[in-house]
Amino acid sequence: MVNNSLVLQKMRKQKTCFAGFPTPLQPMPRLTEALGGPNLYVKRDDMTDLSFGGNKARKLEFLFADAKNKGADTMISTGAVQSNCACMVASAARRLGMKPVLVLVGPEPAVYDGNLLLDKLLGAEINFLETYGPHLEEYMNKLAKEYSAKGHTPYVVSAGASVPLTVPGYVLALQEVVSQFEALNKTVDYIVCTCGTGGTQAGLVLGTKLLGVDTKVVGASVFASKEDASKNIVEMANGCARLYGADVCVGVDDVVVFDDYIKEGYGVINNDVKDAIKLMAQTEGIFLDPIYTGKAMVMLIDKIKKGYFKKDDNVVFFHTGGLAALCLYRDELSKL
Ligand SMILES: Cc1ncc(COP(=O)(O)O)c(C=O)c1O
Known part of the structure; x- marks a missing residue:
């Protein structure tokens, strides 16, 4: 077994760098005020330097290194x-x-x-x-x-x-956010992200284990039941840990994922998603997509309303991109 900081070092060496990290971490004071707290931040992975941005850039740095090898x-x-x-x-x-x-x-x-x-x-x-x-x-x-x-x-x-090989992309993303908060003399209490195949969340959860931080990662599933999503996340995280000989194990109890926001189905927009996209745009000037990040924002808003977070928690919304799809929903969105 390899110690955790050596695992992280090995991960950093394994990738080919072409997608411009770190991405910005930005406070969202107007959205925080509109929702009555907690302290909201956005991690701008929609600004990864590939295509129009998105979470795949972090995964692809590992995949393309393997392909080149x-x-x-x-x-x-x-x-x-x-x-x-x-x-x-x-x-x-x-x-x-x-x-x-x-x-x-x-x-x-x-x-x-x-x-x-x-x-x-x-x-x-x-x-x-x-x-x-x-x-x-x-x-x-x-x-x-x-x-x-x-x-x-x-x-x-x-x-x-989404294979164990690409999971380190979001292990290193977690490390990036933790360092950005350290520079502010703060800690991250929660990360909120979208869960599709679960590769992104697998990396973030594995990252909390490898770094030994208390940050909780909360995923909004966009198609899988929470049972299936948790299983995928656990399998991918542990598959990655095995690849690197890491002495950590992710269990289903380490995974928090909700399937309540899939609603009408994958890729189907509803009024809550439209409102979430509008709120983010009109408070922070940031666009979300209807398929992935819009649904995660619906979850964040709902969880805040239900008192899931404490008022002084620092909550990071991971913006995982997907903006090329925004205009495909022009009919629905122009009726806002
Ligand atoms: C924009 C966007 N966000 C989030 C996700 C979900 O990521 P993952 O499949 O790693 O769960 C995807 C997956 O396609 C995506 O395209």
């Missing part, structure tokens, strides 16, 4: 037609001189918009597959074989880039 020159990635992750993989591939190949699930739209438009501008090879299923993996492997046969070295990225 394996001599890859072609990155094959997948996701929904509007996948933030697929777009960021394509963007990182261009930055590192590799060819981006995407398999997007869903029908090809008549008009390219949002992330799909960015994929196009990045010159990614775009393949559409109508539905999810085992045939997706088969299709990705077939593409990889074709590229290999042409003399390339392809690297296949799983959806969401």
Whole structure:
């Protein structure tokens, strides 16, 4: 077993740096006042230096290091037609001189918009597959074989880039926030984040264990039940701990994730999400997206109203990006 500071050091050495960290930590005094406390801060991971920002940048620094070590020159990635992750993989591939190949699930739209438009501008090879299923993996492997046969070295990225290998991205993000608070002579009581595949939350929770801090991480699931989300987070966090020989273990009791804010379903906007987006924009001038961060903000607002936090707690809202999707909701949002 390796001691915790050596684990963190090893993680820092493992990545390739291309996405411009640290991201800013900003106080949100007007939102704090509007909601009647606690002390709210925002961690601007929407300002990571890749595409239009987002949490995937932290994960991809690890994934691309692995790809480069394996001599890859072609990155094959997948996701929904509007996948933030697929777009960021394509963007990182261009930055590192590799060819981006995407398999997007869903029908090809008549008009390219949002992330799909960015994929196009990045010159990614775009393949559409109508539905999810085992045939997706088969299709990705077939593409990889074709590229290999042409003399390339392809690297296949799983959806969401959420594997134990990429979890250190958010372990180091936790360390970044803790240091930013130390510089202010303060401590972080809570972190609030979105939980999709759970990779982000897995890194943050593992980070609290490795750093030995009391910060509690609270996730808003956007599709999985809280039981499934917790299981994914625990598996990814412990998978990462094993990779690095770390002497820590994350259990389901260490994970706090709520599924009450999924409401009508993944990607479906409702009035609470619209109000949360509007409140953030009109108090702090910061935009949230309807699919991920908007739902996490609904949770934050609800938890404040229900007295979940103490008035003097320092609460950090992790803004994980996703803004390319904002204008896809123009019809719903213009009726605000
Ligand atoms: C903008 C945004 N925020 C949050 C998440 C959730 O992150 P994770 O899958 O690591 O839970 C995603 C995942 O796609 C995302 O695109």
